[in-house]
Structure formats: C-alpha cells, structure tokens
Amino acid sequence: MKDRSEQLRRAVVGALALVTLPALGQQASEPQESRTIDTIIVTAQKREQSLQDVPIVVTAVSEQLLKDTGVKDIKDLTILTPGLLVTSTSNESVTTARIRGIGTVGDNAGLESSVGVVIDGVYRPRNGVGFGDLGELERIEVLKGPQGTLFGKNTSAGVINVVTKRPSFDFGADVELTAGDYGAMEGAASVTGPFSEKVAGRLYVASRERDGFLDVVRGPGPRTEDEDVDRKFTTARGQLLFKPSDALDIRLTADYTDRDENCCAAPQAVLSPNPGVIQVLTAIGGPNSFRNPADPFDRVAYSNRSTKQEVTDKGASMEINWDLAGLGGATVTSITAYRNWETINGQDADFTTADILYRNPDGNFGNEFKQLTQEFRLAGESEKLSWLVGLFYADEDLDSRDQLIQGTQFQNYFIGLTGGAASPLVTLGVLTPGSYPANSATKDVYEQSSKNWALFTNNSIRFTEALELTLGLRYTDESKDLDSHYQNLHDGLGCTQLRANDTLRNLAIAGNAGIQTLYGIGCSVTYADPIYGNVQTKQSLDEEEWSGTAKIAYRFTDEVMSYLSYAKGYKGGGFNLYRERNGIFFLPVGTPGLGPTVDTDTHFEKETVDSYELGVKTQWAGNSLLVNGAVFYQDYTDFQLNTFTGLQFIVTSLPQVVSQGVDVDFVWFTPLEQLSFQGGVTYAETTIEDFGGPANLAFFRTERKDDTLSFAPKWSSSLSATFDQPIGNSLLLRANIGARYTSEYNTGSNLDPRKIQDAMTLVNARVGFGAADEKWMVELWALNVTDEDYYQVLFDATLQGSSTTPGASQSTLNGFLGAPRTYGVTARFKF
Structure with missing residues (x-):
C-alpha cells in the first residue's frame, strides 16, 4: 500500500509539472507569430463547446488525425488515447473497451458494457455492436470516467462518442484504394451533395478483405480453412439531410454491414505443467495436434473445427433539431433509432486438432x-444559464444461443486424462461405450427483453464570467425479463454413471482431489449434466437508480480553467447467460438438500461508482499549446466480473474496486510550422479493495484484496507527431508517426500470474505525397512497425487443467494474439 501511494503521489506531481512547466517559456514566446490551434469543438455535454470549457477529461481526435493514424474502428483508436484499452476474444464481435482499467469482459452477452459506445447520438448495447468500419468521421471523443447523466445508459467507466460526417450542400466525392501485405485489398468511396436547396445526401460504401494472421493446422478436419483471423466485409451508409428552414433540420441515416470471416483460433501460449494432460492430448490427437513446445508468435494455430463467423449489423435513425424561437431560442432534439445486430459463430472449443469439444x-x-x-x-x-432536460427510452431484445458439442474423441480423452487403462473409470467399470456419445450437445436458448427509460437534466449556471456550476441528474428505471431453455441433446449417461458409483462418490466426499477432478470433468462441466434436460426458467429484474454529477469550474484567466467534479455512475444488473448449478455436483440427483439442481436464479447485482476529479485546462504560447490534466478517484461497488475457468463461465461481484490516478493530454503546434504533436499520459491504480470473502475463492483460487485488476496497466501513454511540408505551390508531403506505450498488466480475470502481458510499445507510421489541395494523395503506411508480439487475452484451455484449482495453476493457456506488423499503400482522390 505504501509503495502504491508513493507512486500515485509522484504521478500527481509529474502531472502538475507537465501542466505548469510551459509557463516558464511563455514570456519568451511571441504569440502573434505562433500558429494557433483552432477551437476544438466537442459535444461532451450534448451541446457544442470548446474542449477547454468542458469540465470533463476528453480526448478529442480530429478527422485528419484519424486518417493519418489509420483509425477505422474503436480498436484502432487506442493508438491515440491513453487509458483506453480494447481487446477481442473468441470472435471479433466479443470486443471489450476499458478506460482507466475499468471495463466488462465481453464473452457473456448478459453483461452490459462499462464503456458506452455512441455513434451519432445512438447508444450501442454492447462494445462488439459498435465494432466495425466507422466510415467517414468528423471526430471521435473519448470521455473518461462515468458519464451517468447524458449518454444513453450504463456508462460507468466512460464513453466513446463517434461523430460521423453529415451530408453537405456542396458537392464532393472521395475514393480510397488500399493494397497491403497479407493480401489486403480495400476500397471505399463516398459522394455528397445537394438534391435541392433544401435536401442534401451522403453515401459511403466500403469493402475490405485480407488473408488471415494465423496459419492453421487442421488435422483430420472437417475444417477446410487453413488460415484464421482473416477479414472480409462490406459496409454501406446512406444519409439524407432535410433543411426546410434555418430553424429545422432532419437527418435520416441507414447503414448495413456484413462480415463473413474466420475468427478466432488461439495458439498454445503456455502448456500445462501436468505431464498427463500433454501425454493424453498427444495420444488422442497425435503429436501434431497442438504446438509442443508452445510458440504462440510463430502464429500457427491448431483447429480441426470451423471458426467461421457471420456478422450482420444494420439500422436506421432519424435526428431532428428544431430551434424554437418562441422559447427564447431553445432547441428540441429528437433521435429515433432502430438497430439489429446478429452474429453466428463456430468454434473449436479445445483449440487442438483432437476432436474433443466444438461449436458449429x-x-x-x-x-x-x-x-x-x-x-x-x-x-x-x-447569458447566465445553459439548461437541458431530456427523456431516454430503450427497448432491447436479446436472443442468445449456446451449443457445445462433444467430439468423437471426448470419451477417450476423458478416460486418458484420468489415468487411461489405470483410470478408475476403467478399473471400476464405471463407463460403458457411448457414455459420452460423439456429437451429443447442449442447445440452450436465452431470450431476454430489457426496457430502460430515464429522465435527465444537465444545467450550467454562470455566476460570473469566471465561475460556473454544472448540475446534472438522471433517474433510470430498468426492467429485464429472461426466459432460459436448457436442453441436452443426449441423456447424460456418463454423469449418471459417475454419480451412481459408490466407491468414487465416497472418495470424492472424503475430499480426494483427484476423484473430485474426475467428477469435475464428467459432471461438474454443466454440458455433461443430465439435470439440464429440457428445463425452462423465467427470471425478472427491476431496478431504479439515481445518477448525476456536480461540477464547479473557475476560469482564472482566458488561458487557465480549473474544475472540481463529482459523478455517480450506474451499470444495470443482469443475468448470467450460462448454466449455473446448486448443490454438490458429485452426489446423485435427488439427494435431500445436497443433490445437484439447476440454479434458477442467475442474476448479478448492479454496478455503481462514485467518481471525483480535480482538473485543469490550460492554453499556452498564444494558443499554440493546450495542456490539460486531472487527478481522479473512482470507487466502484459490486464490480461485475466474468471469466472462463477452463470449465465454464462464471460471473461474480467484487464488493469494491478503486481506480485512482492522473490523466494528462496535450496538443502542440510547435514553432516549426510544419510540425505538430498530440498525446497524453494516464497513470491509473485499479485495485480490488474488497475481495468479497469465501464466495470468490473458487473463482480466483486465492485472496486477491489489494491486487491490481485485470487489463489495468498502471501507465499508458500515446504520442502522435504530424509533419506537413509544402513542396512548391501545388504539392504536399505529410508524415505521421504514432506510438502507444502500456506498462505490464494481467489479461486474466482470475489474475493467474502466468497471464501477464509485458510492457510494450506499438508504433504506426504513414507518409503521404500528393496535391496541396488533396485532390490526390498516395500514402505508404505500416501498423505495428516494430512487429511487437503481444496478447489480447490469455485464457485457460478447455479441459486442459484449470487455474482455479487449489495450489499451483495446472492449466494450459491459449492466447488471442494482437495483430502483427502490416504495411501497404493507400491512394486517395477527391473530386
């Protein structure tokens, strides 16, 4: 604790130094000769304001910088945003964004996102729903800390606010063509212009594809694809803007995206220290059924089953802005939207060429x-008041389907894993041929409906030209109804035979760890348990919650503003969309008071946060340098955590998690006219302050109080340098290099120490040459220039040991890898 406090104090002092040091050189500067930074407009408070007037930590990224750094989706955005971490796991739709170490693991659709994604004012229900080609961008704003007043719902850690380009009444057309390694071929085109004096339109279309980042050893199949983590999608976005008068505009938008890809196989990263696991896999699948020794960044995966993913994302929205002269210049805004997002996935669930478990x-x-x-x-x-009142309503239907299929070698693997010929399953004659029949499966369906409505207000009172108070309040009412239908497309004979064997059962009751593990594979894994045969349950949840904010801001001079803020955030409770069970799993069904039963209550509690910030926003050197800093403290109650244990997904609540630290952002137009910088640093200590007692021990394996949460690097920084050099009167050379540093962090929700991602630096670079008016431009680019090897997530391999086992971790770890170095050329044309 003492060391942590000392590091935090040093970070605070360093942040203050970064904010104030530019003053030392200000007197020597000559503001009238300096380039000035145009006012950076953001809508963090649902009205257009200068970034320097908003009492919120906001990283604002312009259209040009997004192009220069190759940002196409929210994962690309991390190169420009300190404190933002975005990862994907079992498929690209399972994407999680985290800010200041806080986020929600995305594999379980029952958990909502801590970081909200809002695109043109439309809230997206999960981060994966907002993961795709964002199209033509005006800017992206990353709001750090809970935004529980104005943005949609359930934004307990922050918001990624995406603003796309609107239709223009001036004609324009753009074409972008890209070719790169891994067979990358991309094309995008847009056109905008007027249909009449009152109507304008914009159309954007794009198609992108490339080969996979992983080669795949398929074994005996039936998989046919020999690559994985490829890309192939098309997207279209059309808009109409109606302006019947200067007081009224109506924007209609429709979009459609289709992805048909293969993702995500995961190479072996760490092999189980239990030699029995390795020997059995080798005996069942052959010596080339997995990588031994593990070498994940050879980028070879092992998969005999398909990882095909099909994603469709479509929707339409209507935004109306109407200035009401009769209400003193008030504006009414209405945003109506419908979204439909569907994903169909396959998975080789054992990540080897042995045929153990899979999903079609x-x-x-x-x-x-x-x-x-x-x-x-x-x-x-x-003159003295900016006011806003609003109403938000969301009606969401979620249809989640989960099927896990036993492969042709499941029973042989089970027997081999428990001793082969010496296995009690053999010596006691417990199992018969077909106890775990090939291709038997679960077929679970979860149908959840959610209704959320909220009343909110956000008001800024200017007592003087220097002093301003902002008060925001939101009342939220949320209800969720879940119908679950559990089905086994088999009779669960193997598990029934295990529970009926007196010798094994008595050894398990006596605490024999080996026998309990045997039951763990044959019965504890819920897909094998016959109690789930055709069971239907209904659950409901109703919540009411107040959230809001209070901010006091004082402008010392035209160049320096400081603020102190409090915010309360909220993320709704929900249901674990996975099988849960009560009772002792190795006892026969029906044992009074102790036998295994289906858990009909899979709900978890809402997550709330109290956040405090002290910030300062400054302008220096004649407005050629902006430096903004904030010290923050965020206290989370009932933090929602989801993890895969190697056996199943578990949702648990941590009573208290605290994220505290410092944010610094800057933009600098240097005295060298061609050169500019944008960057920042985040220092965040994100720790488990209250572990929650024995209920979480099976989840974490050991007490975790005072440990750093997963995916929470202490240090995160970014720096982007842009160099624009005119050549004569008609040509331009533009170069950009962007870098992001993160200190080490654990990628496992259960904090297995083997799941550490070491400190790393990612670098992107781009250099372009073309016309000064940008009628044409040719760019050479590279992403991850240094070919840094890194993991998105390390996880326990299915049925290959578990890191929740008491004592040393026994599981094999597989890894979802970060992208390797890629490079290519892009040609842009404007008409």
Missing part, C-alpha cells in the same frame, strides 16, 4: 440484438 456455425451459437431507442432533449441558453 449453424446458427446455434451466436447472439442477436434488436434495439429501439428514442431520446428527446430540450435545451436552451441565456
């Missing part, structure tokens, strides 16, 4: 979200 891409494994949202806002402004 036949529609029985995937998710579909249907969402209707409506937001009304009424806002106005006078």
Whole structure:
C-alpha cells in the first residue's frame, strides 16, 4: 500500500509539472507569430463547446488525425488515447473497451458494457455492436470516467462518442484504394451533395478483405480453412439531410454491414505443467495436434473445427433539431433509432486438432440484438444559464444461443486424462461405450427483453464570467425479463454413471482431489449434466437508480480553467447467460438438500461508482499549446466480473474496486510550422479493495484484496507527431508517426500470474505525397512497425487443467494474439 501511494503521489506531481512547466517559456514566446490551434469543438455535454470549457477529461481526435493514424474502428483508436484499452476474444464481435482499467469482459452477452459506445447520438448495447468500419468521421471523443447523466445508459467507466460526417450542400466525392501485405485489398468511396436547396445526401460504401494472421493446422478436419483471423466485409451508409428552414433540420441515416470471416483460433501460449494432460492430448490427437513446445508468435494455430463467423449489423435513425424561437431560442432534439445486430459463430472449443469439444456455425451459437431507442432533449441558453432536460427510452431484445458439442474423441480423452487403462473409470467399470456419445450437445436458448427509460437534466449556471456550476441528474428505471431453455441433446449417461458409483462418490466426499477432478470433468462441466434436460426458467429484474454529477469550474484567466467534479455512475444488473448449478455436483440427483439442481436464479447485482476529479485546462504560447490534466478517484461497488475457468463461465461481484490516478493530454503546434504533436499520459491504480470473502475463492483460487485488476496497466501513454511540408505551390508531403506505450498488466480475470502481458510499445507510421489541395494523395503506411508480439487475452484451455484449482495453476493457456506488423499503400482522390 505504501509503495502504491508513493507512486500515485509522484504521478500527481509529474502531472502538475507537465501542466505548469510551459509557463516558464511563455514570456519568451511571441504569440502573434505562433500558429494557433483552432477551437476544438466537442459535444461532451450534448451541446457544442470548446474542449477547454468542458469540465470533463476528453480526448478529442480530429478527422485528419484519424486518417493519418489509420483509425477505422474503436480498436484502432487506442493508438491515440491513453487509458483506453480494447481487446477481442473468441470472435471479433466479443470486443471489450476499458478506460482507466475499468471495463466488462465481453464473452457473456448478459453483461452490459462499462464503456458506452455512441455513434451519432445512438447508444450501442454492447462494445462488439459498435465494432466495425466507422466510415467517414468528423471526430471521435473519448470521455473518461462515468458519464451517468447524458449518454444513453450504463456508462460507468466512460464513453466513446463517434461523430460521423453529415451530408453537405456542396458537392464532393472521395475514393480510397488500399493494397497491403497479407493480401489486403480495400476500397471505399463516398459522394455528397445537394438534391435541392433544401435536401442534401451522403453515401459511403466500403469493402475490405485480407488473408488471415494465423496459419492453421487442421488435422483430420472437417475444417477446410487453413488460415484464421482473416477479414472480409462490406459496409454501406446512406444519409439524407432535410433543411426546410434555418430553424429545422432532419437527418435520416441507414447503414448495413456484413462480415463473413474466420475468427478466432488461439495458439498454445503456455502448456500445462501436468505431464498427463500433454501425454493424453498427444495420444488422442497425435503429436501434431497442438504446438509442443508452445510458440504462440510463430502464429500457427491448431483447429480441426470451423471458426467461421457471420456478422450482420444494420439500422436506421432519424435526428431532428428544431430551434424554437418562441422559447427564447431553445432547441428540441429528437433521435429515433432502430438497430439489429446478429452474429453466428463456430468454434473449436479445445483449440487442438483432437476432436474433443466444438461449436458449429449453424446458427446455434451466436447472439442477436434488436434495439429501439428514442431520446428527446430540450435545451436552451441565456447569458447566465445553459439548461437541458431530456427523456431516454430503450427497448432491447436479446436472443442468445449456446451449443457445445462433444467430439468423437471426448470419451477417450476423458478416460486418458484420468489415468487411461489405470483410470478408475476403467478399473471400476464405471463407463460403458457411448457414455459420452460423439456429437451429443447442449442447445440452450436465452431470450431476454430489457426496457430502460430515464429522465435527465444537465444545467450550467454562470455566476460570473469566471465561475460556473454544472448540475446534472438522471433517474433510470430498468426492467429485464429472461426466459432460459436448457436442453441436452443426449441423456447424460456418463454423469449418471459417475454419480451412481459408490466407491468414487465416497472418495470424492472424503475430499480426494483427484476423484473430485474426475467428477469435475464428467459432471461438474454443466454440458455433461443430465439435470439440464429440457428445463425452462423465467427470471425478472427491476431496478431504479439515481445518477448525476456536480461540477464547479473557475476560469482564472482566458488561458487557465480549473474544475472540481463529482459523478455517480450506474451499470444495470443482469443475468448470467450460462448454466449455473446448486448443490454438490458429485452426489446423485435427488439427494435431500445436497443433490445437484439447476440454479434458477442467475442474476448479478448492479454496478455503481462514485467518481471525483480535480482538473485543469490550460492554453499556452498564444494558443499554440493546450495542456490539460486531472487527478481522479473512482470507487466502484459490486464490480461485475466474468471469466472462463477452463470449465465454464462464471460471473461474480467484487464488493469494491478503486481506480485512482492522473490523466494528462496535450496538443502542440510547435514553432516549426510544419510540425505538430498530440498525446497524453494516464497513470491509473485499479485495485480490488474488497475481495468479497469465501464466495470468490473458487473463482480466483486465492485472496486477491489489494491486487491490481485485470487489463489495468498502471501507465499508458500515446504520442502522435504530424509533419506537413509544402513542396512548391501545388504539392504536399505529410508524415505521421504514432506510438502507444502500456506498462505490464494481467489479461486474466482470475489474475493467474502466468497471464501477464509485458510492457510494450506499438508504433504506426504513414507518409503521404500528393496535391496541396488533396485532390490526390498516395500514402505508404505500416501498423505495428516494430512487429511487437503481444496478447489480447490469455485464457485457460478447455479441459486442459484449470487455474482455479487449489495450489499451483495446472492449466494450459491459449492466447488471442494482437495483430502483427502490416504495411501497404493507400491512394486517395477527391473530386
């Protein structure tokens, strides 16, 4: 604790130094000769304001910088945003964003996102739903800390606010063509212009594909694809803008994206220290059924089953802005949107060429979200007051399907893992041929409906030209109803035979760890348990919650503003969309008071946060340098955590998690006219302050109080340098290099020490040459220039040991890898 406090104090002092040191050189500067930074407009408070007037930590990224750094989706955005971490796991739709170490693991659709994604005012229900080609961008704003007043719902850690380009009444057309390594071929085109004096339109289309980042050893199949983590998608976005008068505009938007890819196989990263696991896999699947010794960054995966993923994302929205002269210049805004997002996935669930467990891409494994949202806002402004009141409504239907299929070698693997010929399963004659029949499966369906409505207000009172108070309040009412239908496409004979054997059962009751592990594979893994045969349950959840904010800001001079803020955030409770069980799993069904039963209550509690910030926003050297800093403290109650143990997904609540630290951001137009910088640093200590007692021991294996949460690097920094050099009167050379540093962090929710991702630096670079008016431009680019090897996630391999076992971790670890170095050329044309 003492060391942590000392590091935090040093970070605070360093942040203050970064904010104030530019003053030392200000007197020597000559502001009238300096380039000035145009006012950076953001909508963090649902009205257009200068970044330097908003009492919130916001990283704002412009259209040009997004192009220069190759940002196409929210994962690309991390190169520009300190404190933001975005990872994907079992498929690209399972994407999780984290800010200041806080986020929600995305594999379980029952958990909502701590970091909200809002695109053109439309809230997306999960981070994966917002993961795709974002199209033509005006800017992206990353709001750090809970934004529980204005942005949609359930933003307990922050918001990624994406603002795309609107239709223009001036004609314009753009074409972008890209070719790169890994067979990358991309094309995008847009056109905008007027249909009449009152109507304008914009159309954007794109198609992108490349080969896979992983070579795949397929073994005996039936998989046919020999690559994985490839890309192939098309997207289209059309807009119409109606302006019947200067006081009214109506924007209609429709978009459609289709992805047909293969993702995500995962190479072996750490092999189980239990030699029995390795020997049995070798005996069942052959010596080339997995990588031994492990060498993940050879980028070879082992998979005999398909990892095909099909994702469709479509929707439409209507935004109306109407200036009401009769209400003193107030503006009413209405945003109506419908979204439909569906994913169908396949998975080789054992990540080897042995045929143990898999999921078919036949529609029985995937998710579909249907969402209707409506937001009304009424806002106005006078000399002393900026006011806003609003109503938000969301109606969301989630259809989640989960099927896990036993492969042709499951029973042989089970017997081999428990001793082969010497296994008690053999010596006691417990199992018969077909106890765990090939291709038997679960077929679970979860149908969840969620209705959320909220009333909110956000008001800024200017007592003087220097002193301003902002007060925001939101009342949220949320209800969720879940219908679960558990089905086994088999009779669970193997588990029934295990529970009926007196010798094994008595050894398990006596605490024999080996026999308990045997039951753990044959019965504890819920897909093998016959109690789930055709069981239907219903659950409901109703919540009411107040959230809001209070901010006091004082402008010392035109160049320096400081603020102190408090915010309360909220993320709704929900249901674990996975099988849960009560009772002792190795006892026969029906044992009074102790036998295994289906848990009909899989809910978890809502997550709340109290956040405090002290910030300062400054301008230096004649407005050629902006430096903003903040010290923050965020206290989370009932933090929602989801993990895969190697046997199943578990959702647990940590009573208290605290994230505290410092954010610093800057933009600098240097005295060298061609050169500019944008960057920042985040220092965050994100720790488990209250572990929650014995209930979490099976999840974590050991007490974790005072440990750092997963995916929470202490240090994160970014720096982007842009160099624009005119050549004569008609040509331009533009170069950009961007880098991001993160200190080490654990990628496992259960904090297995073997799941550490070491400190790393990622570098992107781009250099372009073309016309000064950008009518044409040719760019050479590279992403991950230094070919840094890194993991997105390390996880316990299915049925190959578990890191929740008491004592030393016994599991094999597989890894979802970060992208390797890629490079290519892009040509842009404007008409």
